[in-house]
Amino acid sequence: MAGNSDPLTPRAKLAVTAGKAVAAASRAAGRGSGSVIGGRVALKLDPDLLGRLAQNLDVVLVSATNGKTTTTRLIAEALRAAGPVVSNALGANMPAGITSALAGGSEAKFGVIEVDEKYLAGVARDTAPKCIALLNLSRDQLDRAAETRMLAENWREGLAGSKAVIVANCDDPLVVWAASSSPNVIWVAAGQMWQEDAWSCPSCGGVMQRPGDDWFCGECGFRRPTPTWALSGDHVLDPHGSAWPIHLQLPGRANKANAASSAAVAAVFGVPPQVALERMYQVQAVAGRYDVVQFQDRDLRLLLAKNPAGWLETFSLIDPPPAPVILSVNARSADGTDTSWLWDVDYTRLTGHPIFVIGDRKLDLAVRLEVANQHFQVCDNLDQAVQMCPPGRIEVIANYTAFQDLRRRVGN
Incomplete structure (x- = not known):
């Protein structure tokens, strides 16, 4: 939890300083932002550095196949209403990049972190997040990523018994399967346009039935949970049934869905939907996307x-x-x-x-x-x-x- 004591040991401070120096040298040489190489060097010097850097932060992790960079940015904007935020806004989302991002945020209250799907369980273990947002799972990088059912299983095992509040998309059966091992889940009806990775039940392998917006397995009874937040046209419906207008400069239905999930996350930290959604309007482009x-x-x-x-x-x-x-x-x-x-x-x-x-x-x-x-x-x-x-x-x-x-x- 956020506090003012310095969690960094002398070794950790040395690791941070060395990582920043290597990153700066990489930038000077025109080799990109340097965040990944800087983070790698820092973690070599202190393998526990990520956990130490996260100790004084209220951490949000965001993971998905699609939309995680944008959603991370929207959540960061919303939470700035409640205090300073550190975030890996440029999308370096594996442990080295995340470590680099957190090393730059000594004054922050919140850490809003995008995490590659394969690394979610490990990063969650290291950073003790207060909240984890799970948006979707679909096929991607077929030679590198495990197939989607295996990723969902990895999440499910890694998040079992997690103390974090999980904000999860109830329209994606794979995400529901992954999140269901957690004791504290907030379900968001964010929609699922692409359904080709969710025709078989992740629980038993049976055929998924999809009447209208609903889904269920006819064989084992695994089914769509009832959401407490929902995207409805151009509005977010909150748990009290109030409809809040979404005003975004980012185009498309997918970004409205990202905003709905982001509003649910912001509410976990006490930022009301109206304030959160107004702040999201500031975002014009995300790492060049939509520019x-x-x-x-x-x-x-x-x-x-x-x-x-x-x-x-x-x-x-x-x-x-x-x-x-x-x-x-x-x-x-x-x-x-x-x-x-x-x-x-x-x-x-x-x-x-x-x-x-x-x-x-x-x-x-x-x-x-x-x-x-x-x-x-x-x-x-x-x-x-x-x-x-x-x-x-x-x-x-x-x-x-x-x-x-x-x-x-x-x-x-």
Whole structure:
């Protein structure tokens, strides 16, 4: 819990100082933010550093396959109404990056931390969080991440008996299965657009029934819990039945769902929904996502989509045809090197849009679009693709490292 005693031993202080020095050297050399390498060095010098840094903070952990960076940012904005916040806002979400972020927040009251799904159980053990937000689980990075049922099992075991308040999406059966081992869960009806990873019951393997917005297993009785918070159109319904308007600068239904979960988390810390939702309006873009940038006399809107669930949500918020769309896909280690997930995305939703394809794996994507009967052109790079588009706004959708490449090219 928050207090004023200094939890850092001399060794921990040395580790923090060394980590910051290495991070600064990495930045000076133009090798990125340095947060990961700095955190690695600090943890080598003091393996217990993450726990020590978290000791004086009220910690919130946020984990999911989609939406965790944005939700982390929304929660951080909401909690600033109650005190200073330290957060890994740039998305370095494994233990080294998290350690770096917390090392920079000596005056903070709250730590709002995005955590990679594979590391959630370990980070929760180290940081003793007051609250954990679980948004969704879907297929992602097929060569690196375990399949979704195994991740859910990992969460379920790691969170069993946790003292944290778990704020969990009751519309995702995998999240419900994972959270159900915890004694204190707040259920949020945040929706689930992508359902292809939740057709079999995580509890018994039976076939999931999905009448309307409900779901249940016809074989073992595992079913959707009753939510106390819900996303309803443009409003968040709180446990008292009051409807609070969501005003976001971020587009799309998925971000309203993220705001609903964030409001439920903020309430755990005593920040009322009206205050929390008003503060979320400040967020215009998250690590470059949703930014509109000028490039070659066009307006490019930069959208990140790194797995089938993310692409489905992104297609729902782009401008209608004939708005041109540039798609960029890489398959580097940070993306996952397996591109078979492209076959799970419904590209017929782009019918009517002129499509331009770039990125390391543009030919993989071209084959997929060909099978989906889409009209597209393969281009050498972003500059060529933009020149082929008419003046006006262009929707640019990219997966993880392709998105970083785009941001560097447009100077964002």
